[in-house]
Amino acid sequence: MRQDLEQIVKLLETFWMEVKRGAMSVPRGAVATYGDLAEALGDRGAARALPGVLEEIKRLGDPFSRVPENVPLHRFVRSDGWIREECREALMREGVEVREGRVGDLPSRVWKDFSISAVLTALRELQKKAAADMHTPQVHDAESFLSVDVSYAGRRALICGVLFGRGDVEEVKVETEVLFPYVPGYLFFREGVLIAQMMDEHQLKPDVILLDGHGVLHPRGSGLATHLGSLLRVPSIGVAKSLLVGGHRKEKEIEAVFLAGEQRGWAVKKSVIKKRGRRYIYISPGWGVGLEGSLKIYLKAADIIGGEPVERAHRCAARW
């Protein structure tokens, strides 16, 4: 079953609505932790993204409504009781005891009765569907390539695609609004959605897309490259600078990367691609490409562009 961009974007809008509802429900005189709000949203791992999200809602409004909301940002603390510097005074005025930057008696003050929908769980369900979509005849070669990267400035994003493989090299750039924070394991919803918009707008149909992130080398087998490839029905490969999950030996120039006892990708010394560099980069199949195909096609792309393909897109995206 195919997903569509509008359905996904709708869920991202829901994310902001639910964060707002959750934040507004914390009563005066109480505090809530970022972790508990994240858990109510479906994943405690999103806790680190929430201070920024709440602040954005208050200052600028969510990216959909763009109407600033007076969320009680000051009632949110870290799970160890730590309160943001600028929130301490407001909290004290509400009768909360503040000692050395922390909530006096956290267990008695903390409120966690959120009744919001678990949007992040819904996002994970989409990831699982994309991961299950992994079959189809896999490609073993490609003639035209698109490498992509995204840079950020506040809530603006610059998406840059580099098309190559048929002689010339073409750059495509699109500037848009960021719709979702960075949460480890959910990169597709931040960058993939913007990249899909860019490819729609310019009607790009390369044989394969090379993305700055992982493919099946992901907790749910559904990284940025996998989900985007599945959405667009374009074969894709993940090219990451570090691991999110999994591990590998460090003896040969090219090593297999394993996750839960199964090979999910490759670690390739950068020196294989470029003159310098001793670090590994991580290649994994996205969608419509197998393990062997991902490595073969990636090395071909690197050879044609004469360097690391995603790095090429990275430099492009750095120029606003």
Next chain:
DNA sequence: GCGACAG
């Protein structure tokens, strides 16, 4: 206190 989780 330390380690850690793509971008």
Next chain:
DNA sequence: ATCTTGTCGC
């Protein structure tokens, strides 16, 4: 990813 001076290594 971004914020940023000087510093290290090829």
